[in-house]
Amino acid sequence: MAAAESRFLHACRLRPADATPVWFMRQAGRYMPEYRAMRSRHSLLEICHTPELAAQVTLQPVDALGVDAAILFADILLPLEPMGVEVAFVSGEGPLIRNPVRSRADMAALHTVEARDGLGYILESVRLVRAALAGRVPLIGFAGAPFTLATYLVGGGGAARDAMQAKRLMVADAGTWHALMERLAHVVADYLAAQVEAGADAVQLFDSWVGALSPDDYRQYVFPYSRAVLREVSALGVPVIHFGTGTATLLPLMREAGGTVIGLDWRTPLDVGWRTVGTDVGIQGNLDPSALFAPAPELERRVRAVLARAGGRPGHIFNLGHGILPETPVANVKRVVELVHELTAATALREA
């Protein structure tokens, strides 16, 4: 097993590594010329639906940036398609759902499926990536958490971001909400398990929009479903990263829900967040994605600030606080990988 592979997995298990591992949410995407070249020939859904193309895109940042993990290239909404949800991508607007769920009748119209039914093409991507990586770095599988999938499914995309439609359904018709979340939890857990069986070395549960909730609402309407997913997946023996944004007041509950590693956004200083969730789990984060537009000295200052808050403690995985932005300069992303490795290499730490 290569050094870089053990680096990421060691950190997930709070074991010392030769340097702090680093990868980026949305490390494959529009900011990379390799990706734009492929997008000039194929739509986003074509890439996702074609295992050879999805695998190529997954590998692009591993080759170009030297990150310590690959993350499967797939859209967060794909597992909804076998349920009869019609997902479309409109340029500049992100995902749209043509038949959003706003009522019990809408929910009842969803197909009952095992998650992996109809998602074989994603599992094939996982197998192709694993084979191509040949142990260079581990592969992270992922899924949206039930709440975050519900924000799209209820909101219909576009304005889904503020999750207001989902919260309206939640407070106005709790029965439908709980039934929907139970179905989503089942689909998500099965989808993640299938990725692990296909070869994913770790998984990340993205609860990207969970920060729209108060702690009381999270506990009552979301926690049971995230916990069910996280328990089921953790039982498979791979590390599980549990991530959300805007989670400052939710972190103790997210930790309780589960995860080997908790992912932070930049709003919570890393040392504060790590203390809050407990230093017996790993921590991932948390450079602000906008920092990647800074001039070199300022970028380095910001990388050093995150590392200083991590304090060299085993269990830190360097990442952004959310996904890479489309216009980000590739050179700056690459520079962050180099900086993290240089500044945390075992020799550097010994000399510090």
Add this chain to the structure above:
Amino acid sequence: MAAAESRFLHACRLRPADATPVWFMRQAGRYMPEYRAMRSRHSLLEICHTPELAAQVTLQPVDALGVDAAILFADILLPLEPMGVEVAFVSGEGPLIRNPVRSRADMAALHTVEARDGLGYILESVRLVRAALAGRVPLIGFAGAPFTLATYLVGGGGAARDAMQAKRLMVADAGTWHALMERLAHVVADYLAAQVEAGADAVQLFDSWVGALSPDDYRQYVFPYSRAVLREVSALGVPVIHFGTGTATLLPLMREAGGTVIGLDWRTPLDVGWRTVGTDVGIQGNLDPSALFAPAPELERRVRAVLARAGGRPGHIFNLGHGILPETPVANVKRVVELVHELTAATALREA
């Protein structure tokens, strides 16, 4: 002075009142039939630019709901117009700025003006509302905080919400950022002072999108400008409410920046937020706006939960955690006003 008037102002000063005062952000707006009737005849900018219409809209919720304060009806971007910023409203998209500021040259092209130049029509609205209220309830003036104005001014509207463009400018060209914030702070402070001189009994500084920042970035790039505004306005002797969303990790710094009352969104439980900012300032909030879609028993449970966290302590102003949503049922908004008054009336508290 009417009871309702003293109720709000007493709470701002941490003095006991006959009941907890209640008003709502965006209490005048699309959810009200009176407002929609006016909008069928006039554009948003026409209403804002015509003192008689703006005053009528400001008064609508006072008459219809029985709230304990009026808040000036005006768009947050109007003070930018005299600087040469072209503001437009596109249906369903919110405000758009046709000439966003992305560089030092863009910033230098802004006109240097005293804020109240060209804003006389808003001050006339203030005078008309004051006269029409005749002391029934106090009038709250308001302005966007420098950072939140910058998110629109740099982002151009639309995608301004996530403040990413503003943060890019901030990290990429700190010199331009600081110069822009200094100009905005000057405009905002002067605009608020003019509203107080025209008769506003209190003011609220809306830093609605400040939750996009880490505490370190807030301290360095925003705090000095918010503090300058808050100091200048506080010196005029009226209560100042300092509000933002997503502020869980920023609250100590926001308190330090200033404000007689700190406004919370729903993500921070009210008791936790009040302890964090200190019980020597007032607290405003923090029902989730989506709660207004709940059936009656659930709505009452949620109102009681906010009041329980306030603990009957003088200094609580009941409000939402952000603005009323467009499709909110008016009856539910009215019910919250009644509930807050019933549940906190002096007799109710004595019997509790």
